[in-house]
Amino acid sequence: MNGIEITELKLPVTLQGVHGSPYTRKSLAALRYRRLPYRFIIGQPGNPIPVGYPDWEALPVPKVGLLPTFYVAGEGGELKAITDSTPILAQLESLSEERSLYPTDPVIRFLNYILEDYADEWLTRCMFHYRWMYEADIDKAGAILPLLRDTGIPGAQHEKLKQLVSTRQIERLYVVGSNEVTTPVIEDSYHRFLTLMDTHLQQYPFLMGSRPGSSDFGVYGQLTCLTHFDPTPTKIVLEESPRTYAWVERLEDLCGFEVEESGWLTRDSIPDSILALLGEVARVHMPQMLANARAIAAGEKQFETEIDGKFWQQPSFPYQAKCLRWTREVFGGLVDSDRESVRHLLSNVGLMPLIEEVIG
Numbered sequence: 001m002n003g004i005e006i007t008e009l010k011l012p013v014t015l016q017g018v019h020g021s022p023y024t025r026k027s028l029a030a031l032r033y034r035r036l037p038y039r040f041i042i043g044q045p046g047n048p049i050p051v052g053y054p055d056w057e058a059l060p061v062p063k064v065g066l067l068p069t070f071y072v073a074g075e076g077g078e079l080k081a082i083t084d085s086t087p088i089l090a091q092l093e094s095l096s097e098e099r100s101l102y103p104t105d106p107v108i109r110f111l112n113y114i115l116e117d118y119a120d121e122w123l124t125r126c127m128f129h130y131r132w133m134y135e136a137d138i139d140k141a142g143a144i145l146p147l148l149r150d151t152g153i154p155g156a157q158h159e160k161l162k163q164l165v166s167t168r169q170i171e172r173l174y175v176v177g178s179n180e181v182t183t184p185v186i187e188d189s190y191h192r193f194l195t196l197m198d199t200h201l202q203q204y205p206f207l208m209g210s211r212p213g214s215s216d217f218g219v220y221g222q223l224t225c226l227t228h229f230d231p232t233p234t235k236i237v238l239e240e241s242p243r244t245y246a247w248v249e250r251l252e253d254l255c256g257f258e259v260e261e262s263g264w265l266t267r268d269s270i271p272d273s274i275l276a277l278l279g280e281v282a283r284v285h286m287p288q289m290l291a292n293a294r295a296i297a298a299g300e301k302q303f304e305t306e307i308d309g310k311f312w313q314q315p316s317f318p319y320q321a322k323c324l325r326w327t328r329e330v331f332g333g334l335v336d337s338d339r340e341s342v343r344h345l346l347s348n349v350g351l352m353p354l355i356e357e358v359i360g
């Protein structure tokens with residue numbers, strides 16, 4: 001699926017990242033939940049790791065330098081570096097079918113896919129925005145991120161790295177569409193998300209029911225930053241949804257959680273809270289996915305659209321156009337009757353254009 005072929009997945013699963021990276025946290029928590037042995041290499045591919053990882057120089061560097069990077073066996077048995085948590089977690093299913101991350105009911109599985117994509121591609125904007133927009137957040141992230149790789153960095157070098165990291169990331173705010181105009185759109189969406197999550201958690205321990213799906217881990221990954229690391233959004237969650245804060249703590253390590261096979265939501269029992277979350281996806285995530293895909297199809301480097309009734313402008317991204325294509329492919333892969341059920345559900349929450357709107 002999704003174009004990544006892992007020819008040989010070996011245990012322990014080997015991955016590299018840092019604790020400040022939401023997708024790294026997503027992947028680690030998913031591996032723990034799945035009880036798959038793993039080797040976690042702290043740091044960035046290609047960068048020296050001072051202690052504890054003697055083989056770091058032998059590790060290949062991925063084509064796109066993103067975290068986490070997984071190391072797998074390529075076609076000739078050689079070590080290959082790959083990125084992109086969503087398809088990689090999906091391929092991990094081939095290692096064992098137990099404690100799967102994917103709901104058995106194809107309709108619910110599709111909703112899980114959409115919510116994972118929303119977490120990875122929208123909530124991450126909230127995360128990046130808060131981290132690099134406000135002084136307290138910039139100060140903390142700038143100071144801590146370099147130390148996550150190496151706690152032994154001498155003072156002067158630490159100060160230099162702090163400046164370097166902060167400047168680089170602040171300059172990249174525009175990449176996720178975060179600026180003065182879009183700030184209220186992003187921040188309102190975070191507040192609303194917390195309310196929706198709070199309502200859901202009053203009824204269910206996980207997004208996908210009484211067992212977690214890949215969407216739970218996607219949301220968890222972004223929230224490790226928003227609710228537990230960055231001071232501004234942490235203050236907000238503590239005021240508005242202590243329940244969501246506690247949920248993030250629990251998700252970190254579910255290795256001891258015993259799974260009931262029948263724990264998934266089913267198409268006959270979709271709670272209003274999930275429908276409301278899908279409505280939120282339609283409100284903020286969908287318009288930017290569609291506008292981005294249109295811009296990519298037209299070869300435009302920027303796109304402008306309206307999100308939540310407000311002006312939105314940002315550079316266009318081939319990767320997100322690919323995400324939209326994948327979502328549509330997953331929908332297209334459903335059997336007719338399931339597709340009709342999904343269509344009915346998505347239409348009710350205003351999400352059908354995500355699947356059907358003609359691009360280019």
Ligand SMILES: N[C@@H](CCC(=O)N[C@@H](CS)C(=O)NCC(=O)O)C(=O)O
Nearest residue numbers: 021022023065066067068084085086
């Ligand atoms: N779609 C990818 C996204 C990974 C990603 O964006 N990783 C970020 C860190 S959380 C990254 O490595 N950014 C580049 C950088 O920090 O230099 C996934 O699901 O793994």
